[in-house]
Amino acid sequence: MLKYQNKQPKLVMKKLHLLLFVLTLSLTGCYNDRDDLNPSGNNNPQIPEVPQETDNQFVAEDGEVYFTGLECSGNGNYNLDTENLLQDLIIPDNLPESFDLSEFLPPVGNQGELGSCTSWATSYYMKSFQEKIESGLPYSDANILSPSYTYNQLTSDDCGGTSIQETLALIEEQGVAALEIFPYTENECETQPDDATIEAAAQARIADYKALSGENMIAEMKTLLTRQQPIIIGAVLSPEFGKTDNFGLTAYREHAVDYEEVTCHAMLVVGYNDEFGAFKVVNSWGEAWGDNGFVWIDYLAFENVGDIEASFRVIKQAYVAYDL
Template identity: 30%
Template sequence: MRKIVVLVFCLANLFTAFGQKRSFGEVVPDDFEKKNFFYLKLVDSLELPNSIDLSKKMPPAADQNPRGTCWAFASTYSIISYMSNVSKADDYFYQNGKPDYSKIKSPELPIQLYFGSNANCDAGATTKDLLLKTLVEYGSISMEELKYSALCSQSISDELKNKAKLNSTSEYDVEVVHKDDMITLKKVLSQGQPLIISIRVDTNFKKIKDNVVDYYKPMWDTYKIGKGWHAMTVVGYNDSIKAVKVMNSWGEKWGNKGHLWISYDIIKNYARYYCYPVVRPKITIDTLEIVAENSKAFTFEEKTELSSWFKSGYYRKFNTLKIKLLYLNYKKEDDEYGLIEISDEEDTVLSKFYIQNNSSKEFYINNVKYSFTFNNVGRIGYNFTKKAMFFTMKEL
């Protein structure tokens, strides 16, 4: 089981700012700092701009209320809503000066799907993991169709879940940027992409006042006593004041219309990571790698069961179906998952799903019920850097 250093529940971190309750909700694994971060090769600029501000292209700052759901607001409400602003136009999420909730993505969907029921929606989560699951598995749906409930008491119909899933895609992945990598952070923002920041906030952060009208205030630039992990959306930076601009999820009355400037020194010392969505390179399926049906890698019981290995970018045949492994995450032992796509012989996609290691999923294709089990992850030959999935698929 994954060990957690900080599991922040909303009720354990309530505090009052002008009589209003505020909450956190970010969860940080205890081995996070041990990871080897990949420094991204983005489009190079001879000279990065002095400042970037994407806040006008974002939805209005919402209020998570007294629940530990900052991760859902930073990922779905902010980042995935922003991705729907294809033209990247200012005030895209407004109509006649008011929020247009038909264009803003609901954080309620990932909250309830992530925990499996509404009973645990007050618990925290790791935002980078939630962002990936929302992109490739959950999909998204508008606030107009599914409002956010601070009590997390509403149920979500299968119709809405299926409609949201149509917006999921295997084309995206989530990249993590190390907290010290300011160059990459600026490059991502300068190319028009906001990021999520995971940071440990303190008592000074909690003292930020509401309705601050000075553009560069509030400025969080001194740190006292840490109070909990929090996820917010980075929407800009400014080298003149040496700070990044973030959008919080405590409503528009907090800070400057829900925004805050954080000094470079604070984020270098107290942030844990940044993350943002990227387009995954397209995978070309190499048909020469298909294992023949008479191979020992296959085990059949009247062709109703198949157990085999495969690696990312390859597939196995099961009667008239192609079982494709689009993506395999194996960097963390207790968070291994795969993205599976099943198609017919003409490559028409029939089913696509995300599955964790040591779990099973049942589904129908052409009125036939199947089960897919992710059994194990193993290395390929003597190359320890290449991993493969061992799976079992059955016709039930």
Template identity: 25%
Template structure:
């Protein structure tokens, strides 16, 4: 079935939502989006987290108010993590604008495939890699196809209505994930993994469960980067065009995974990156009220609100300039500051380090870029770019 098949008239649906929003004081705006005219089946195909049970939802009846209160009380809490911009949590934070720099990769489109957990988990990895390095120019593009059609399929974890982000993040720690060009995404599952993908891969460091803890979610966002989160999708969300989302209908279509990238206490909301393309919502992003749609603790026993503390790379990276060099009198202790990567240690012992420093010094003096091969926290090879 194509993306445009099974269309239906959404005028009555939109009229009912507008009436409900008027009664709430217009907290958000609705309109005809690229998902509005899709059939119910095609809408559900753009989700991908197993639907919650009625019992799990009932057990969380008091959760929305508790989560909203906890999120607001976190402002001003001390932050100990070394990557945090300031020692206390601010009232608002957005990874798209940290001192005028963005650490968020472009919005993607999962198409008609229940692969949202792959997109949420990959978005978390891509931005965590940049933010923990303070390298907004890193611009990683990792493979959702490898995550979903590779790792999840190998686990037999692609369920009829989706998969879970915790399993994918676990695989990112133990196995790693390829760069996009090693396994380009197509929603029909076509394509294959390049046999040498391990030479263009990323792996996650420690995965942290932040479920049901808004203060911990904010701490992690501020210190390390995005957080995967799952939410119950009420049917009005498909028509969201802007504002702070709160559901106005009770009909649901299933569960969905996104990446949280910030918050705003004045508006009382999280800021999330979706995977329905850049022409949905607020340029592909949306704001959702604290406690709304169980986004801090999805109705299931397993953890779904997750972050990682770092990302290791093994790959040749695009050519870039060496902006700074550092060495001490101790052998094999050389460092370089690359414009799109930040500070990284030179590996390979005294002789190799000396040679790399000489190459980098010459390249820096001439303004010539270099292509670095990164393994974990070290730069192991350099090529002069022509």
């Protein structure tokens, strides 16, 4: 079975990045050697920057290494999906001071040594949550959905990162197979679903997905959560991620981010608490990490999305998906 053919195949993009890099080196040499190409005498022309992928690993304060895997550029710029924006969301005046959907999640899992965080946030947590809300059945391998189903179809041969948008598009098109049918494997990403598995996966599709604009983001996210709609986020992680804050929480609080020391990671926002001034987020590094697998991300991270002068800009993307 061939891998899922998305609209922007990862291997092609990597080849294009390599080609651009080679051309960049060639152009640099030409400009430095030939003054006639630059009559002004400026031998340092502006050459377009080639996007660089971050490493799919995060090293914690204790030296423990965790894998990430979101496909993104390692800077603080918010990637806005302008063609698929969430619009006309009505914000109520009486939002509760706290809200938590984590009781409806499947057990906290561990992605292991694969760059599969995006499929954990979407296929495993988000889609299993939706099926739980719909059916009310207790969790088992028959209704917990497999990260490998989407990840294996989208990742490259080196088991690297994948994008949130492409993963959601695949869930909309195909759905997700249960762990019972397509188990998660921590050490390989080559196994592809057969026709019977793809047919079974169609029972767990999404109807649509939308990107958050980044405007009024805290209120929008609170509103979505109170409507039982968790939010998939992409973030850059600095070494400050997961440190203990003044509340005794595993958190991600305000600091000046050094973007030379970050990696990209996808997670699912499942709650918030105004007392802590933070959103509750489920991670895919196992229950032994963080607060039983959860981390609190400061409201300021979401407030700063549109502030290009802010030093604490770590949110790259945010999506909500609607059950079919």
